[in-house]
Structures are given as C-alpha cells and as structure tokens.
Amino acid sequence: MALAFDVAGLTEYLHEIFPQVRDDFAIETMEENHLRMRLLTAERHLRPGGTVSGPSMFALADCAVYALILAHLGQEALAVTTNCSLDFMRKPAAGADLIGEARLLKLGRVLAVADVLIYSEGMAQPVARASMTYSIPPKR
Amino acid sequence: MALAFDVAGLTEYLHEIFPQVRDDFAIETMEENHLRMRLLTAERHLRPGGTVSGPSMFALADCAVYALILAHLGQEALAVTTNCSLDFMRKPAAGADLIGEARLLKLGRVLAVADVLIYSEGMAQPVARASMTYSIPPKR
Amino acid sequence: MALAFDVAGLTEYLHEIFPQVRDDFAIETMEENHLRMRLLTAERHLRPGGTVSGPSMFALADCAVYALILAHLGQEALAVTTNCSLDFMRKPAAGADLIGEARLLKLGRVLAVADVLIYSEGMAQPVARASMTYSIPPKR
Amino acid sequence: MALAFDVAGLTEYLHEIFPQVRDDFAIETMEENHLRMRLLTAERHLRPGGTVSGPSMFALADCAVYALILAHLGQEALAVTTNCSLDFMRKPAAGADLIGEARLLKLGRVLAVADVLIYSEGMAQPVARASMTYSIPPKR
Secondary structure, eight states: OSOOOOOOHHHHHHHHOOOTTTTTTEEEETTEEEEEEOOOOOOGOOOSOOOOHHHHHHHHHHHHHHHHHHHHOOTTOEEEEEEEEEEEOOOOOTTEEEEEEEHHHHHHSEEEEEEEEEEEETTOOOOOEEEEEEOOOOOO | OOOOOHHHHHHHHHHHOOGGGGEEEEEEEEETEEEEEHHHHOGGGBBBOOOOOOOHHHHHOOOOHHHHHHHHHOOTOOOOOEEEEEOOOSSSOOOOOEEEEEEEEEEEEEEEEEEEEEEEOOSSSSEEEEEEEEEEOOOO | OOOOOOOOHHHHHHHHHOGGGGGTTEEEEEEEEEEEEEEEOOOGGGGSSSSSHHHHHHHHHHHHHHHHHHHHHTTOOEEEEEEEEEESSSOOOOOOOOOOOOOEEOSSSSSSEEEEEEEETTTOOOOOEEEEEEEOOOOO | OSOOOOOOHHHHHHHHOOOOTTEEEEEEEEETEEEEEEEOOOOBOOOTTTTTTHHEEEEEEEHHHHHHHHHHHHHHHHOEEEEEEEOOOOOOOTTTOOEEEEEEEEEEESEEEEEEEEETTTTTTOOOHHHHHHHEEOOO
C-alpha cells in the first residue's frame, strides 16, 4: 500500500490539526506498516524522580499510531481511539527522550489495530508496550 | 479494612508527593474499596474540539486508583502501575469535568487490581472504562 | 430498551446456533444491560489441581456478553469479538461452578463494550474480571 | 540467558505437568526470548463455520508463553497468568493449524511480560495478537 504522505508532509499536517502537540512529538522514520516517533521529553512529561509519566507514554503511543494510520489513509481519514492497553515494564532513564516503534497489524474497513514498543533513549530493552485499536468512521 | 486516611489527609499527602497534579484532581468521596475523583478540566486537558484527551482520562484513572490503594495501605506504601487498559466509549461533553468512580477488586500481597468508570459531568452513561494493575513492592 | 428474548427463548436460540456449548453454560437471569451466566463446571474445564482453566473463564465471559448483546438486538444480529482483556485475581474453588455477571456499557452502531465479573460459587470476591469489545456488522 | 531446556526436554516436561493438553500443542522452535508453538487444530477447537474458537487461541498464547518462561527459569519455576489481552483481527482459515510466535519482553523478579502473534497456517497476516502477564511466585 503506497503511503499518502512523506515524513515532512505528515509532520506539517499533524502540526496543523494538533497544534498543541507540535513541541512534543517528532516523526523519525516511516514506511509501510511502521513508524518511529520521538517524544521530545520536557519537564511537563515527568513524574517526581524525573521519569516520563504514564500518560505521556500513552500520548506517544496514540500519536504514533494515529500518524501511521493517516500515512496510509490520507488526510480525509478519521480515526478514533477505542482501546489502549499499556504494559509498563521498566523505569525510563531520567529525562531521556522516548522512542515509539509503531507497527500496524490490521487496517480494516472499520477497525485498525497496532502495537507500539516504547524505548527510553540509550536503554536496550523496551520500557513499555502498547496495543491500540481505532475505529475508522466512514468518509463523509 | 479500616482506611489509613480521611479525604482531607489523603488530599494533603497527594499534594505533597505529587505537587504537579494538585490543580488537576480532587478526591470527592472515599470508602472501603471505592473512591470518586474529579478531573478539574482545564485547557491543558483538551483536544481540538474541546473534549478531554485520552492521556488525561488515563491520568484520572491512574490517580484515582493510586489514591485508593494508598487509602488502604497508608503512606509507607508504594504502588507501581504495571498495566492499564482503557476503552473509550463516548465523546465527553466539551469542557466538562470528568468523574472517575474507582473500585478496588483485589489488594494482594504483590498485586492490586481495580477498575474505573469515567463519566463526563452531566452525562448519564460512562465515557470510558479503565482496568488498572499495580505492583506493590515490599516495604523497605 | 426492550429485550428481544426472554431467558427460555434466548437459551433455545443459543442451543440452536452453538450446539457444542449447550452443556457448558446456562443463563440464570437477564434484564436490560445485565445478564448472569453459569459455567456448569466439568472435568473438561479444569487445570491440574482442579481449578477452572483460563480459557474456560474466557469462554464464559464471551458467551455471557454475546448472549446479552443478542438479547438486546434480536436474532438477526451478529456480533464478532474483537478484544478481550482478562485479569485473573484469585484461584477458583476446586470443581465449583463459575458465575459470570455481565454488564453492557455501550451498545453502539458498530461497537459494543461490556465487562464481566467472574465468581467461583461460594466465594465472596471475584476470581476474574473481563473486558469485552464486539464489532456489530451491518445487517444483511 | 542460557535456556534450561531443549525442545525435546521441555516438551516432555510439559506433557508430564499438563497431560490434558499433550494432543493440542507442539513446540516448533525455541531460542532466547522466542518460542513458536503450533495448535494441532481438531474438532474440539472449532466454532460453527469451522474456524478456531477464541478460547483455543487464548490457550495457545498462554501455553506458548508459559513454556517460554519455563525454558528460561527451569522446572522449579512457577508462573501464574495474571492478565491476558487478546485482539482478534482476522478469521482463521477453516480447520487450519494455528502458529503462535511468542516473544518475551520482560522477565523480572516478580513479573514476566510477553506478546504473541497468532497466524493461521497458510495466511500471511496474523489472525490475533495477545499480551500476557505472569506473576512469578518466590521459589519454595
């Protein structure tokens, strides 16, 4: 399936529709069924002790998969998060950026399913794993 | 099981250990195995269109259950979120506070399990449902 | 929402469409948004040690919610399980029947969401908790 | 981490502790952090229409990860399933064996986390995805 955007075009489009997250996330690489997104970790993403908060990890997983779906379906598409299941496995390094490796497992007519491994930059093993499901409303 | 805190005491303790969320959440009621927490919805919790974001719903569920575990185990206790599964079912009303109704299903020696129904104030049916699992490290 | 079946009628219909499970499950009570189903525990549902297996608990949760959706939508309806999340909290009593208390949280145009508390007969606290999501295909 | 068993030794040990599933599952390959298990699909695993049932997919995922944990920890180890989250994505081919590709993401002191992609033999894309969490009780 050919992608509807390149990285620059998708980045620009995400900034337009989600201006409030433009300082939080950056698409690093993108190909069919895969997208790598970086959380540009800042003070507002941290818990006491300096590790990235659970809600920030969820936001990274959600944004990575949303971008990956848009990359496949194009900008007329909508996708609504219906389920997110997160396993928190290790403590991220204090203050480090997070890297989300999103993999699209199904892109159906009404549902999309993906998972995301989340890494703390500089650590070999993943800090968290997310499963995400999206409802794809019919085009208007 | 007698609770280790009353609402005022637990609120004070949460403000001390999580100063960055003191303006976000308020405990409304608390009894054995149940706690109701309010998300004081503000601009920073919203998505385009004015509805509360998924990460903010996760933060509400996580904070409600964390508080409920502390209420049972007291302030020497630790609890680390290990799994969160969220179903997003309806769109919250724009700008409305959210109410999380947390229910403790298991408080074991090493694991605690709870679920949370999340309501948008003024709507009868829940907007989201969360299942939460926590690891309870041994006391130091 | 008026139910499309009573207990006897729904039981008969389930036996017709799922003859292989007629000896496994019995609907105990049913009302709007709630259904209680019993797993008639037999040797084939057990693990070593005599407790009911995880797959048998999943089957109970799935069958209870499927029946609850049919009760609301009637026999022309289809429902396809898309997600199941199970928390196993306590060991069931050896050989005891299990009781599933299913609660419908959303019955939308394309998705239904429910949860189920599973009890081992004679124990006060639940042994497991399930969240279930179903896709509702358009009527033919 | 060196494995505590080879395929033949682990198969023999599983047959000894779970005699009731010896005709259901076969370990195909095993290496550090990965194990491939086959469900030897038979009439008892099927739903009307001939596709493998959800509970049978759960059993495959659970058995594959349990075997993978034992392969790392050895036969004195115990592992208790605490959470299972399954996404059902495609209909398996009627009557075909299923293949579970299990990947160990964390093997900690008290918790293990893994995921499993489930394939219907002969289909390129996965039919289901499972996330599994296990509690590791202290050795006696």
